[in-house]
Amino acid sequence: MATTVAAGVHGNGAIASSKSVNSLRKLSHLSSLQFPTQLRSFTIRNQTFKSKPTLHLVEAKQQTLSSFVDVLENSDRPVLVDFFATWCGPCQFMVPILEQVSALMKDKIQILKIDTEENHSIADKYRIEALPTFILFKDGKPCDRFEGAMAAEKLIQRIETSLKVEQ
Amino acid sequence: MKALQASTSYNVGFGISAAAPPPRPSRHRHVILAQVEPTEKSVEIMRKFSEQYARRSGTYFCVEKGVTSVVIKGLAEHKDTLGAPLCPCRHYDDKYAEAQQGFWNCPCVPMRER
Numbered sequence: 003m004a005t006t007v008a009a010g011v012h013g014n015g016a017i018a019s020s021k022s023v024n025s026l027r028k029l030s031h032l033s034s035l036q037f038p039t040q041l042r043s044f045t046i047r048n049q050t051f052k053s054k055p056t057l058h059l060v061e062a063k064q065q066t067l068s069s070f071v072d073v074l075e076n077s078d079r080p081v082l083v084d085f086f087a088t089w090c091g092p093c094q095f096m097v098p099i100l101e102q103v104s105a106l107m108k109d110k111i112q113i114l115k116i117d118t119e120e121n122h123s124i125a126d127k128y129r130i131e132a133l134p135t136f137i138l139f140k141d142g143k144p145c146d147r148f149e150g151a152m153a154a155e156k157l158i159q160r161i162e163t164s165l166k167v168e169q
Numbered sequence: 170m171k172a173l174q175a176s177t178s179y180n181v182g183f184g185i186s187a188a189a190p191p192p193r194p195s196r197h198r199h200v201i202l203a204q205v206e207p208t209e210k211s212v213e214i215m216r217k218f219s220e221q222y223a224r225r226s227g228t229y230f231c232v233e234k235g236v237t238s239v240v241i242k243g244l245a246e247h248k249d250t251l252g253a254p255l256c257p258c259r260h261y262d263d264k265y266a267e268a269q270q271g272f273w274n275c276p277c278v279p280m281r282e283r
Contacts, residue, residue, distance in 0.1 A: 089243025089257040091236035118260045130260040 060114050070116070070124050075142035077112050080165060083137045084115045085125055090133040092151035099154045103161075106154075111138075111161060138164050207245035215244040215254060222276055244275050 065073075074081050084100060086093035104113045118125040118133065128137060128144070138146040138161060146164035219241055223229060230237040243257025251268035254275040261267045272278050 085260065087243075087257060087260065089239055089246055091231070091238075091240035091243070092258060094239050095233065095236050125260045126262060133258045133260060135260075 060112070065116070065121055065124060067123055067127060070121070071142065073114065074139045077139075079109070080111050080138055080140045080145070082111050082113045082161060083139060084113065085118050085128070085130045085133060085135045085137070086115060087118050087133050093134045095151045096134055099152075099157060102154045103157050107158065107161065110165065140165075205246065205250075207242050207249050211245035211248045212242060215241045215248060218254070218275075219244075 074083075084093075084096065086096070100113055100115070104111075116124055118130055128135075132149040134151060135147065135149045136157075137144045145167075146160070148160060152160075219230070219237075240257060244254035247253065247255040247257060247264070247268070251264055253268040253271070255261070255264060255268045256273045256275055256277050259273060261273070267273055
């Protein structure tokens with residue numbers, strides 16, 4: 003059920019990542035991330051999380067539809083999902099912007115990136131067409147959806163507006 | 170470059186003439202190492218195609234040349250695998266069918282109509 007993991011998965015479920023922010027941007031290192039059924043203690047980017055993880059910015063490959071839905075429903079914050087493709091220029095343009103927004107809004111949202119080439123069924127389910135497409139999920143349900151690359155300020159504005167509307 | 174722009178709100182940058190040197194990935198842009206790289210030949214073909222299209226349509230490549238480079242590589246990759254430069258900025262149910270159908274082959278219909 004779970005996806006395969008990025009470099010350095012240990013037997014006890016801990017994910018050790020020595021990625022710096024810069025190497026995170028190298029797509030060859032942005033491989034799969036595992037979502038074990040029971041998330042115990044694991045490390046991501048030199049930060050250790052206990053029990054309920056607060057994942058900072060996560061890219062997941064080869065997720066099953068059910069594990070993806072699991073992540074959305076069990077998240078303690080709204081989840082912004084970025085549907086992207088490797089050779090989509092605007093999607094790559096958004097990589098550092100999403101890092102920035104993720105850091106600025108880490109208490110408010112979790113950002114999850116889905117490679118549409120690796121997760122075809124998930125992309126199909128949400129009828130993704132243009133890339134990048136962003137869907138904001140609250141309590142596991144889509145509450146906003148928009149397409150296209152944009153500056154960090156604009157993205158933050160859009161997210162905050164959507165979150166306000168929900169309340 | 171408008172032809173290489175996906176149907177997104179991403180803005181095209183200005184500033185280079187058609188005679189400018191080929192786009193190189195910006196040093197400030199992160200490196201992209203995908204599982205499959207397009208052939209050099211296809212990349213060259215798509216680069217020339219893109220420059221020619223920009224010249225003829227009076228449009229320009231993105232000011233961030235790394236972005237242009239990614240898109241050109243995406244077009245090349247599709248040309249290699251599908252036989253046609255399908256737009257790399259979209260998700261498709263059946264890429265082969267789409268490449269045969271042609272609507273999203275670069276220069277795609279929506280861009281030509283802009």
